[in-house]
Structures are given as structure tokens and as C-alpha cells.
Amino acid sequence: MTRRSSSYSERADGMFGPTFVTDRFAECTGLRAWLTAMLDFEAALARAQADTGLLDRQTAERIARECVPENFDPDSIAARAAESATPVIPLVRDLAERLPPEVASRVHRGATSQDVVDTAAMLVARTSLDLVLEELRGVADECARLAREHRHSLMTGRTLLQQALPTTFGRKAAGWLTGVVESAEALARVRRHRLAVQLGGPVGTLATLGNEGDRVVSALAGRLGLAEPVLPWHTDRTRVGELASALGTVAGTLGKIAVDVELGAQTELGELAEGHAGGSSAMPHKRNPVRAVRVTAATRRVPGLVATLLGAMPQEHERGAGSWQSEWEPFTELLRLTGSAATLTRELLTELRVDTTAMRTNLDLTGGALLAERVSAELAPHLGARRSERLVSELAGRARENAGGLRAELLDDPTVRSVLSRERVTELTEPGDYLGSSELFLGRALEAYTRWKETTTGDPGL
Numbered sequence: 283m284t285r286r287s288s289s290y291s292e293r294a295d296g297m298f299g300p301t302f303v304t305d306r307f308a309e310c311t312g313l314r315a316w317l318t319a320m321l322d323f324e325a326a327l328a329r330a331q332a333d334t335g336l337l338d339r340q341t342a343e344r345i346a347r348e349c350v351p352e353n354f355d356p357d358s359i360a361a362r363a364a365e366s367a368t369p370v371i372p373l374v375r376d377l378a379e380r381l382p383p384e385v386a387s388r389v390h391r392g393a394t395s396q397d398v399v400d401t402a403a404m405l406v407a408r409t410s411l412d413l414v415l416e417e418l419r420g421v422a423d424e425c426a427r428l429a430r431e432h433r434h435s436l437m438t439g440r441t442l443l444q445q446a447l448p449t450t451f452g453r454k455a456a457g458w459l460t461g462v463v464e465s466a467e468a469l470a471r472v473r474r475h476r477l478a479v480q481l482g483g484p485v486g487t488l489a490t491l492g493n494e495g496d497r498v499v500s501a502l503a504g505r506l507g508l509a510e511p512v513l514p515w516h517t518d519r520t521r522v523g524e525l526a527s528a529l530g531t532v533a534g535t536l537g538k539i540a541v542d543v544e545l546g547a548q549t550e551l552g553e554l555a556e557g558h559a560g561g562s563s564a565m566p567h568k569r570n571p572v573r574a575v576r577v578t579a580a581t582r583r584v585p586g587l588v589a590t591l592l593g594a595m596p597q598e599h600e601r602g603a604g605s606w607q608s609e610w611e612p613f614t615e616l617l618r619l620t621g622s623a624a625t626l627t628r629e630l631l632t633e634l635r636v637d638t639t640a641m642r643t644n645l646d647l648t649g650g651a652l653l654a655e656r657v658s659a660e661l662a663p664h665l666g667a668r669r670s671e672r673l674v675s676e677l678a679g680r681a682r683e684n685a686g687g688l689r690a691e692l693l694d695d696p697t698v699r700s701v702l703s704r705e706r707v708t709e710l711t712e713p714g715d716y717l718g719s720s721e722l723f724l725g726r727a728l729e730a731y732t733r734w735k736e737t738t739t740g741d742p743g744l
Contacts, residue, residue: 302580307621310409311614313356319402320373322506325349327393327481330501334494341385348380367607370395392483392490392498396516396601400480403613404508407525410617411473417624418466418532419738421539424631425459426731428452433724436714437553437641438652443545447652448645448713451553451636453720454542456727461535463734469528470738476521479503482514485600517597522609529620530588536623537581540574543630547571552640557633573630580619580626587612587619649687650711654678657692657710664701673697 299308309315325346332342354376363369378386390398433452438445481499482488488495503510515521546554547569556571590612594605602608645652654674661670677691677698684691689711692698698707709715 301576302583302622303618304622304625306413306625307410307618310413310621311406311618313360314351315406315409316369316402316614317354317356317359317373318351319405320370320398321349321351321354321377322405323393323398323401324374324377324390326502326505327390327498328388330498330505331391331491333501333505334497336491336494336498337388337391341388344385345377345381345389348377353380366395368395368399370398373398392488392495393481394484396606397481397483397514399610400515401506401508403522403610404477404479405506406614407617408473408477408508410621411469411477414529414532414617414621414624415466415470415473417621417628418462418469419735420628421536421624421631422459422462422466422731422734424628424634425455425462425539426728428455428631428634428636429459429724429728432636432638433721435636435638435641436645437638438645445644445648445652447655448716450717450720450724451638451641453717453724456724458535458539458542459731460727461538463731465528465532465535467734469532472525472528475509476524478509478511478515478521479506480511480515482516486514486516488514516600517602517606519591519595519597519609522613523592523595526588526591526613526616529616530584533581533584533620533623536577536620536627537584539627539631540577540581540623543574543634544571544578547574551644553637553644555635555637556630557635573626577623577626577630580623584616584619587616591616645713649681650689650692650713651678651681651687652713653711653716654688656716657688657707660706660710661698661701665697 328337328342328345331337332339354373359369359372359376362372366372374390378389381389429452431452432455433450435451436448437451437454439447439449479499479502481495481502483490483495488498491498499514500510543554543556545551547556554571555569556573591609594602594608597605658670658674661674664670665673673695677695678688681688681691689707692702692707692711693704702710
């Protein structure tokens with residue numbers, strides 16, 4: 283009979299797991315979730331064979347009635363899986379023990395261990411992706427709100443961590459928004475079209491089912507709500523690779539947001555702050571951007587997981603000898619980490635505090651030095667391009683040494699004043715007048731977001 287261990291925990295992920303993985307995604311990718319998905323496969327397989335006349339309906343329903351997670355001990359199955367390098371053998375054995383011999387002999391007919399695990403992976407992924415996409419929708423909503431609210435909030439744009447040119451915080455948030463929408467769209471395409479049932483038997487021919495194999499695959503796909511593949515995909519891991527890549531892109535997009543928040547929250551900048559900031563064990567004055575740190579920590583682990591899944595794609599003959607098994611934990615972790623990062627990012631942005639005064643103060647630190655490019659272009663028709671560039675560069679260097687700002691140096695320079703009036707120098711060094719197409723780009727991002735929201739309303743994957 284089924285062996286039961288003394289205890290069961292969804293959060294069997296050690297001391298550090300909860301830092302990276304939220305309860306919601308721990309549950310939908312945990313032991314019980316995988317067990318449920320494998321049992322759903324076995325129940326649907328029996329019913330699909332009844333649908334095609336390979337099994338009488340009474341026997342199929344008898345098997346399906348036993349495919350209830352509460353009837354099984356996932357800890358025991360996981361422990362015994364090591365003996366055969368697959369959890370399916372102990373699972374099928376436990377299922378068969380619950381049935382009369384004449385019914386037990388019909389369990390798992392025509393299928394192999396990989397059919398069960400691969401299809402279960404698609405089912406676990408579907409549940410997880412629905413949640414990930416839900417969270418991404420929330421992240422996008424918050425990015426759009428910030429873009430609208432701060433479309434005129436001036437700040438310094440930075441390149442190589444140095445002040446570069448003026449921008450707005452709304453434009454930065456619009457950049458976040460576009461990344462989230464586009465990566466969510468790619469993930470949704472995988473969710474809609476690339477999660478497929480796997481049923482091929484030992485070598486992908488379904489010989490045990492005679493000439494009815496393709497009909498059983500079709501019936502099984504219909505019952506599980508998964509796509510029907512062109513043929514069994516035992517060693518064609520394209521679907522897994524596509525899913526891994528799409529999740530990796532989402533994680534990278536979320537990681538970008540987290541890094542921007544971490545940098546903006548530095549004491550010397552003070553432009554951003556988390557509404558829920560964490561403390562330090564040694565420094566009571568600190569307000570650490572904890573959610574951003576957790577997102578960064580989770581998303582930095584993702585590229586390695588994606589690489590493992592892509593590296594496992596070349597598999598031997600009709601079943602991978604270790605490469606298939608190498609997918610299981612990275613696959614699960616990828617869903618967990620990306621989904622949890624989406625949740626944490628949504629929470630982070632919902633409570634994000636934006637200090638527009640600090641942004642303006644930082645923008646004015648150089649007294650208009652960020653507008654050196656603009657001033658040089660204004661002087662070029664009068665002094666020549668090379669001379670004007672050298673002059674403005676010299677004045678900008680003098681401004682750094684004297685801490686008086688570029689505007690002051692321009693106003694004191696006789697060559698500049700011979701060409702530009704005081705009013706014109708002031709105009710040229712006003713950052714709000716040098717934003718280019720920032721407002722246009724922000725508007726386009728919001729329009730694309732609105733179209734995305736409208737077209738995905740009611741989508742099961744969004």
C-alpha cells in the first residue's frame with residue numbers, strides 16, 4: 283500500500299527560500315502541484331483511451347477516481363524516485379496498489395515516465411504563467427501610473443553612472459512599461475500556443491496503442507486543455523527552450539526596474555524610496571530597498587537556469603540520459619523566481635516614493651553642465667564646430683573645478699557673451715527645454731500599453 287511519511291511541507295526550500303520565492307509561487311510549483319499534475323495526466327489518459335474505444339468507460343472512471351492527491355504521499359514518492367531517476371514509477375506503483383488487479387493492469391497504458399513528467403511540466407507551467415502574467419499586468423499598471431504622474435518631473439539621465447542629459451522620471455517609467463508589456467506579450471504567446479501535451483510511449487511511436495495513438499493524443503490534449511503537438515516531443519526540447527527564454531526575458535525586465543530603484547534610493551541621490559523599507563542589523567539609520575534587493579537577488583539567478591535548460595536541449599536518441607532529468611529543478615526554479623520577482627516588483631512600484639525635489643536638485647548640481655552639448659551646437663555657426671566644442675569643454679572643466687556651474691562660466695566668458703545674450707545663455711542651460719522627443723515617446727508607450735490592455739482583456743493567459 284501507499285507509504286506515508288510523517289510530515290509534508292510545501293516550503294521545503296530551506297532557510298533562504300522565502301527570501302526569493304513568495305508563498306503563492308511556492309505553492310503552485312511545489313511537490314503537491316507536481317503530484318496533482320501527474321495524477322491529472324493519468325486520469326486524463328485513462329479517459330482519453332475510453333474516448334477512443336481502447337478502454338471501457340467504467341474502468342477509466344475507476345482509475346480516475348483514485349487520481350486524487352490526498353491519496354498519495356508526495357514526500358514518499360519523491361524519496362523513492364531516486365531509485366529509478368523518475369518519480370513516475372513509484373507514483374504508478376502506488377496508484378496501481380489502490381486498484382483491483384484487473385483495473386491496475388490498465389493504468390498508465392501506452393505511456394512512459396517522460397510522458398507523465400513532461401505533460402505535468404506543461405500543466406504546472408500553465409498555472410504558474412497565469413499567475414505571472416497577472417502580476418505583470420499589475421506591474422505594467424503601476425509603470426503606466428508613474429509615467430503619467432511624472433511625465434513632467436525633471437531628472438538627470440545617467441550613462442555609465444554619470445550625469446548625461448536631462449530626462450523625466452515619466453520617461454524612465456515609460457521605458458520600464460514598454461519592457462514589461464513586450465516581455466509579457468512574448469510570455470503570453472508561449473502560454474497560448476506552446477504548452478503541449480506529451481504522449482509518445484517509449485520511443486515516440488505509441489506502438490502499444492496500435493493505430494489509435496494519434497487519436498488518444500488528441501483526446502488527451504482536449505481533456506487537459508493543452509495544445510496538440512505535431513508529434514511527440516521526447517527529445518525535441520524547443521518548447522522548454524522557448525518557455526525558458528521568455529521567462530528569462532521577463533526576469534531581465536524586472537531586474538532592470540529593481541536596479542534603477544536601488545540606484546535611485548542611494549543616500550547621495552535620494553530620488554526614490556521604497557514605501558516598505560528594511561532596516562539593518564548594525565545600522566539603525568538605514569532604510570534599505572528590500573523589495574528591490576529581493577527582485578535583484580531572484581532575477582540574477584535566472585540566466586543560469588535558462589542556460590541550463592538551453593544546454594539540456596541536445597538529448598540522446600529518443601530519451602535523454604540525464605539531460606532530461608537535469609531540466610526538472612531549473613524548470614521549477616525558473617517559474618518560482620520569475621513569478622515571485624513579478625509579485626515583488628508590483629508591490630515595490632505600488633508603494634514607491636518619488637522625490638521630485640531631490641531629482642531637480644541633482645539635475646542642477648552642475649549648473650547646466652548637462653546642456654554643454656546644446657550650448658556647443660548654438661555657438662558652432664558663429665565660432666565653428668571644433669572651436670565651439672573646445673571652448674565649451676574648457677568652460678565645463680573650469681566649472682567642475684570652481685563648483686560654480688557651467689552657466690556661470692558661460693556668462694563670464696567674453697567669447698560666449700560676444701555671441702549669446704544673458705537671456706539666451708539662461709535659456710540654453712534650462713534642462714526642461716532640452717528633452718527632445720521624450721514626451722512623444724512617453725505618449726507612444728502609454729498608447730501601446732492601452733492597446734495591450736484592451737486586446738488582452740478576458741485572455742486566459744492575461
